């Protein structure tokens with residue numbers, strides 16, 4: 429690196445995805461066993477087994493970027509760090525089996541605090557039938573980092589990538605969207621109230637649903653099971669960690685297609701709508717741009733529509749179009765609005 433300082437590029441100018449593209453562009457695959465390397469929710473490795481392949485993913489949680497220790501209980505933090513990884517394995521239509529957990533902890537944290545994080549990791553492992561198979565432990569000069577690697581498997585023919593969506597496929601999402609972001613707004617607001625007046629006791633009961641979605645999310649195991657039982661293999665799938673818009677764009681970019689989604693079809697819980705009203709924000713914005721819902725976004729062939737239309741956990745929200753159509757939101761008014769990603773990007777969103 430011989431560039432002088434003035435000509436260096438600020439990472440925030442690129443953003444997370446362009447940075448990943450840039451730093452990985454010179455890496456070629458050296459092994460035939462690398463079925464899918466960089467560029468999906470998880471990597472797919474042929475382990476020599478005739479039927480099954482191995483699926484691997486990794487996510488880092490960084491203090492004051494992904495979580496704020498003033499309102500996130502440590503146990504929940506451990507739980508959520510595991511869930512975020514399992515979600516990426518489910519997004520490949522895989523079954524997670526093992527995790528490795530790496531932590532870097534500053535001296536601000538006690539042994540009991542780390543144990544508390546691990547009680548959350550254990551809870552997630554027990555609930556999703558996962559073995560903690562290893563990890564790494566080190567110190568940090570500032571804050572806490574949790575890095576989880578999850579490993580799973582899938583039948584080779586069942587793996588679903590981001591790049592298989594075809595024109596006229598139906599776009600579906602699981603559960604409801606925007607709730608985790610609603611929960612985050614409530615927690616941020618209560619933190620400010622508490623800072624201003626530490627005597628104030630927050631009244632949070634009415635927000636239980638959105639707080640739980642923020643603090644104790646779940647991953648899509650049940651959706652994978654339902655799809656399997658219905659004998660549906662999605663043509664493309666991704667988990668919704670950065671907001672619906674960002675994930676639709678990933679599918680369209682990878683599948684070389686366009687998409688239309690319909691505002692009135694986007695599933696949003698009444699509890700989320702109530703919070704959006706309180707903050708005077710359109711609830712659809714929560715679903716489109718909020719993060720961490722850990723629901724699944726997937727596309728299916730039209731022939732599978734009959735099988736899926738009565739499933740209460742799944743909503744049909746739109747269809748895949750030709751690439752020339754771009755990615756659009758059809759508003760309730762009938763207007764088509766281009767989808768512009770403003771989702772979660774840790775380099776572009778500065779939390780105070």
Ligand code: ADP
Nearest residue numbers: 448452465466467468469470471486487516669
């Ligand atoms: P997700 O949001 O599903 O966790 P990411 O956007 O983090 O996915 O990552 C997209 C792809 O880029 C994945 O294949 C991931 O493994 C890869 N990736 C992310 N960061 C790096 C990195 N620093 N080095 C190599 N590959 C990376």
Ligand code: MG
Nearest residue numbers: 469516667669
């Ligand atoms: Mg993902």
